[in-house]
Amino acid sequence: MMQGDAMTTLRRRQFMAAAPAVLLGATMLPACSQVSDPESYESVAARIRRADASVGMDGSVLGQALSAELVRELVRFATLAPSSHNTQCWKFAQEDLGLTIGPDVSRRCPAVDPDDHHVFVTLGCAAENLALAALAHGLHAEARFDAVRSRIHVALSPTPAQGSPLFQAIPARQCTRGDYDGKPLSGNELKLLERTGTSNGVQVLLLTDRTAMERVLAYVIQGNTVQLADPAFVKELEAWIRFNRAAAVRTRDGLFSVCSGSPSIPTWLGDLAFGLLVNAKGENDKYARQLRSSAGIAVFVGDAADKTHWVEVGRAYERFALQATALGIRNAFLNQPVEVAAVRSPFAAALGLPGLRPDLVVRFGRGPTLPPSLRRPVNAVMV
Ligand SMILES: Cc1cc2nc3c(=O)[nH]c(=O)nc-3n(C[C@H](O)[C@H](O)[C@H](O)COP(=O)(O)O)c2cc1C
Numbered sequence: 001m002m003q004g005d006a007m008t009t010l011r012r013r014q015f016m017a018a019a020p021a022v023l024l025g026a027t028m029l030p031a032c033s034q035v036s037d038p039e040s041y042e043s044v045a046a047r048i049r050r051a052d053a054s055v056g057m058d059g060s061v062l063g064q065a066l067s068a069e070l071v072r073e074l075v076r077f078a079t080l081a082p083s084s085h086n087t088q089c090w091k092f093a094q095e096d097l098g099l100t101i102g103p104d105v106s107r108r109c110p111a112v113d114p115d116d117h118h119v120f121v122t123l124g125c126a127a128e129n130l131a132l133a134a135l136a137h138g139l140h141a142e143a144r145f146d147a148v149r150s151r152i153h154v155a156l157s158p159t160p161a162q163g164s165p166l167f168q169a170i171p172a173r174q175c176t177r178g179d180y181d182g183k184p185l186s187g188n189e190l191k192l193l194e195r196t197g198t199s200n201g202v203q204v205l206l207l208t209d210r211t212a213m214e215r216v217l218a219y220v221i222q223g224n225t226v227q228l229a230d231p232a233f234v235k236e237l238e239a240w241i242r243f244n245r246a247a248a249v250r251t252r253d254g255l256f257s258v259c260s261g262s263p264s265i266p267t268w269l270g271d272l273a274f275g276l277l278v279n280a281k282g283e284n285d286k287y288a289r290q291l292r293s294s295a296g297i298a299v300f301v302g303d304a305a306d307k308t309h310w311v312e313v314g315r316a317y318e319r320f321a322l323q324a325t326a327l328g329i330r331n332a333f334l335n336q337p338v339e340v341a342a343v344r345s346p347f348a349a350a351l352g353l354p355g356l357r358p359d360l361v362v363r364f365g366r367g368p369t370l371p372p373s374l375r376r377p378v379n380a381v382m383v
Contacts, residue, residue: 039249040245040249041245041248041249041256041371041374044249044252044374045371045372045373045374048076048080048374048375049080049171049172049372050171051168051171066094066097066098066156070137071094071099071382072378073133073137074099074130074133074134074137075092075099075130075378075381075382076378077129077130077132077133077167077170078090078092078101078126078127078129078130078133079126079129079375079376079378079381080129080170080171080173080375081122081125081126081128081129081318082122082125082173082175082318082321083118083122083125083126084109084112084113084118084119084121084122085109085112085236085237085240085254085255086240086253086254086255086373086374087104087107087108087109087122087240087253087254088104088107088253088375088376088381089103089104089105089107089108089119089122089123090102090103090104090122090123090126090381091103091104091381091382091383092381092382092383093382093383094382095153097155097156097157098141098153098154098155098156099130099154099156100151100152100153100154101123101126101127101130101151101152101154102123102149102150102151102152103116103119103120103123103150103151104381109236109240110236111230111232111233111235111236112227112233112236112237112339113339116307117310117359120307120310120311120314121310121311121313121314121317121359121360122314123151123152123311123314124152124310124311124312124313124314124315124316124317124318125314125315125317125318126314127143127152127154127311127314127315128314128315128318128319128322129170129318130143130154131143131154132164132166132167132170132322133167133170134154134156135159135161135162135163135164135167136161136162136163136164136167137161138158138159138160138161139156139157139158139159140156140157140158140159141154141155141156142154142155142156142157143315145307145308145311147306147307147308150307152311165323165326166196166319166322166323166326167322168326169322169323169325169326170322172325173321173322173325174259174325174330174369174370174372174373175331175332175333176330176331176332176367176368176369176370177259177260177261177290177332177370178261178290178330178367178368178370179289179290179293179367180290180293180294180295180330180363180364180365180366180367181293181365181366181367182292182293182294182295182365183295183365183366184208184295184296185208185295185296185329185364185365185366189327189329190206190208190296192323192327193206193298193320193323193324193327193329193364194206196316196319196320196322196323197298197300197316197317197319197320197323198316199312199315199316199319200312201302201303201304201308201309201312202300202301202302202303202309202312202313202315202316202359203300203301203303204298204299204300204301204316204320205298205299205301205351206296206297206298207296207297207298207299208295208296208297212297213291213292213294213296213297215350216291216297216299216334216337216361217287217288217291217292219336219337219343219346219347219350220287220291220334220336220337220361221284221287221288221336222336222337222340222343223336223337223338223339223340223343224283224284224287224336225284226336226340226342226343227336227339227340228283237255240253240254240255241254241255241257242254242255242256242257243257243264243265243266243267243270244257244264244265244266244267244270245258245264247267248374249374251376252374252375252376252377253374253375253376255373256371256373256374257270258370258371259370259371259372259373260370261370287334290332290334290363291334291363293365293367294363294364294365295329295364295365295366296363296364296365297334297361297362297363297364298320298331298360298361298362298363298364299351299358299360299361299362300313300316300317300320300358300359300360300362301313301351301353301356301357301358301359302356302357302359303356305356305357309359310359313359313360317360317362320362321362324364328366329364329365329366330364330365330366330367330369331362331363331364332362332363333360333361333362334361334362334363335360335361336361337358337361338357338358338359338360338361344357344358
């Protein structure tokens with residue numbers, strides 16, 4: 001890529017971080033008229049994230065075979081999980097009395113995720129949602145990763161229905177990329193988050209000490225600086241950005257600017273605005289502000305660096321995120337230190353984890369929510 005191209009794409013990344021809402025009448029909030037339009041962003045988001053299950057909570061539905069309606073509902077809840085760049089890199093298939101979740105390799109992000117770490121963490125997040133939704137519908141879910149076929153098998157069997165607080169939090173969960181209120185969480189809340197985010201083969205370190213958090217920030221800035229200097233990373237990121245509602249509703253995937261606190265603007269205006277909003281320090285300053293507004297940082301670490309553990313990390317993170325949501329606590333990723341290979345080892349050593357691969361870096365705290373992201377229709381993710 002020519003230097004000029006790299007500059008343009010760098011500006012785009014900074015724009016995502018810092019574009020002010022004052023841009024030529026750009027909108028941040030849903031317009032009332034859009035709510036009544038069934039194809040508006042707000043209507044589509046509300047349909048995707050509806051909380052009410054449209055099928056009965058009765059394990060006997062399993063009798064002969066899973067009904068198509070129940071399968072669709074379980075997959076809808078599974079797809080409300082987070083995915084890197086909101087690529088929704090999953091494919092679901094019905095299999096006997098269960099489902100499989102495999103990667104959609106056409107949605108890989110080789111620049112930010114060359115070894116598919118995030119892809120398999122994402123599948124783990126979806127598997128956790130699926131298991132919670134199954135239980136709420138009277139089905140026990142047993143998830144097992146098949147390393148040979150690189151997919152998760154979820155076997156379902158009847159059990160008394162149990163709608164847990166974690167299940168109820170699924171439609172409201174989001175990665176909240178705004179500033180938080182800077183206040184600490186209670187000891188009980190921290191204990192609950194730690195317990196929920198720990199599982200067989202996955203530990204979560206909760207850092208609430210300001211000095212430790214500043215040390216993490218230094219690695220975030222280091223990783224972010226490397227990523228922004230990489231034209232392939234920036235080009236890939238740009239391809240997943242949706243600058244306005246029409247673009248977001250058209251694809252129902254990717255990073256809609258408003259979900260990150262930036263304005264919704266026409267694509268042509270976005271291109272123009274990048275050129276006007278160059279700020280070399282913008283992104284790192286934003287991360288510093290956001291991290292310092294947080295109550296703490298959670299680092300998820302698997303016992304081994306393989307796909308089986310990455311799926312487990314996804315499941316543990318998703319439980320953590322849902323528990324946080326149930327408590328009114330927000331969270332968002334700051335994964336730069338684990339995404340850049342050259343930063344990862346020093347970061348692990350600084351955490352006292354030499355030889356291990358830290359998987360995810362997440363900040364948490366209380367603060368306002370942002371508009372919800374979209375998902376593709378269930379039909380589009382079922383094979
Ligand atoms: C494995 C993984 C890695 C992610 N990394 C980042 C990240 O580094 N920075 C970020 O802002 N969001 C990150 N995300 C969050 C996604 O962008 C987010 O889940 C997606 O846009 C959908 O939004 P939602 O989670 O609010 O529904 C990551 C998500 C996953 C599952």
